Amino acid sequence: MMRMMSIASGSSGNCIYIGSDTTHILVDAGTTKKRIEAGLNDLGLTGEDLSAILVTHEHSDHISGLGVMHRKYPVPIFSTKGTLEEVGRCRALGRLSQEVFREIDADQKFMIGDLEILPFSISHDAAQPVGYRINCGGRSVAVVTDLGHYGQYLVDRLQGLDTVLMESNHDVRMLQAGPYPYPLKQRILSDRGHLSNESCGRLLGEILHDHLNHIVLGHLSKENNMEELAYETVRLEITMGDNPYRASDFPIDVAKRDCSSQIFYIS
Numbered sequence: 304m305m306r307m308m309s310i311a312s313g314s315s316g317n318c319i320y321i322g323s324d325t326t327h328i329l330v331d332a333g334t335t336k337k338r339i340e341a342g343l344n345d346l347g348l349t350g351e352d353l354s355a356i357l358v359t360h361e362h363s364d365h366i367s368g369l370g371v372m373h374r375k376y377p378v379p380i381f382s383t384k385g386t387l388e389e390v391g392r393c394r395a396l397g398r399l400s401q402e403v404f405r406e407i408d409a410d411q412k413f414m415i416g417d418l419e420i421l422p423f424s425i426s427h428d429a430a431q432p433v434g435y436r437i438n439c440g441g442r443s444v445a446v447v448t449d450l451g452h453y454g455q456y457l458v459d460r461l462q463g464l465d466t467v468l469m470e471s472n473h474d475v476r477m478l479q480a481g482p483y484p485y486p487l488k489q490r491i492l493s494d495r496g497h498l499s500n501e502s503c504g505r506l507l508g509e510i511l512h513d514h515l516n517h518i519v520l521g522h523l524s525k526e527n528n529m530e531e532l533a534y535e536t537v538r539l540e541i542t543m544g545d546n547p548y549r550a551s552d553f554p555i556d557v558a559k560r561d562c563s564s565q566i567f568y569i570s
Contacts, residue, residue, distance in 0.1 A: 304570040305418075305439050307466055310334065310342030312448075312521035313560030317365050319446050319468060319521075320346060322354075323439050326416030329356045330435055330446045332372050333365040339372060342563045350376040355405075355415050358382035359425075360432035360449060361389035370396030373403065381405045381415075383422070385431025409433055423460045425450040428495040436460060442569045444468075448522040451496040453506050461510045465569045468558065469507065471520040471537055472497035473527040481527055497522070500533045504540020511541070511548045517567045521558040530557045 310318040316334035320327070320342060327348055332339060340350055355378050359365055369390065373380065380403050382390070387404045390396070407413060409424040417440075422433040427449045434447040434457075445461055448470035461467065478488055491497050498506070507518060520533050534557055538550035558564050 304568060305437070305442055305444060306346065307444050307468070307517075307519075307567045307569065308342065308346060309468065309519065309521060309558035309564040310339055311560060312468070312523070312558035312564075313364075314472070314522065314524045314526075315364060315560055316367065317448065317522060318342070318368070321418070321437050321444055321446075322346075323417050326354045326418045327352050328354055328415060328418065328437075331359055331365040332356055332368040333363065334368050336368055336371045336375065339368060345563055346566065353378045355379045355381055357420065357435055358386055358390065359434060359446070360427060360429035361386050361393065362429060362449070363395070365449075366390060366393065366396065370399060373399055377403055379403050379405045381407050381420075383407060383409065383431040383433055386429070386433075389430045421460070423457065425457070426452055426495050428490065428493075436464070444569055448498075450498055451494040452502070453498075458506070458509045463512065464510065464515060466517040466519070466567055467507075467510070467515070468519040468521045469503055470498040470522040471500050471503040471528070471533040471557075472522050473499055473524045474529075474532050474536065475499050475501065477532075478524075478527040483526070491527075497524070500528065500536035501540055503533075504537040505544060507537065508541055508544035508546045511546055511553070515553060516569070518553050518555045519558050519564065519567065520555065523557070523560065525560065530559075533557060
């Protein structure tokens, strides 16, 4: 059996726990050590139980806590070559021992304990960003955030999931009318930006199946989204989309930026 819990998810910080009975990993460490440790404690774990940290990309809301976590818990840090190079250059993280860096490639599976990890490429304005699919005991969970658009490549890699945490970053109208400067708005809306609520719902419509047990909406913008708006927009896209399902067929949760989610059991 696997478990997943969002420790932090939003434009201000991201950290997702995924684990089995014997292997425990974090996807990103973009919040404080105190917050990460509290989340692990909610799972009955401590930092000493961690097996690895997987990094999606080098933006600060995904790595801000990586340095202090690494110095207290020197577990391997996995990511692509481009991301690790950028992480190594980030002075804000303090001293990092590159001996713990483990270079991986998109679409090349590898094992951490009893977890099979499949990184996959995503479209975002970072050096070499990836999402992750984690398989164990015939069950699969994926974390897919920070992507400006998706195509058949991504849809193919998200088939047959039991649980997915997917980006529902912004409401397009809120973003367009909001206070962000024009270049930042264009960046977010670009093919290397972030997934809107509507796009999230449409992507979910491409991967729904009878045995998808949990949908978690994540990486919401503080300024350009609201939990209720993301939830209702995604539900509407699913129900009105070209698929045989309705939103009421699936449990949909919204990951919060300021507290841990419930524990999602994948069995």
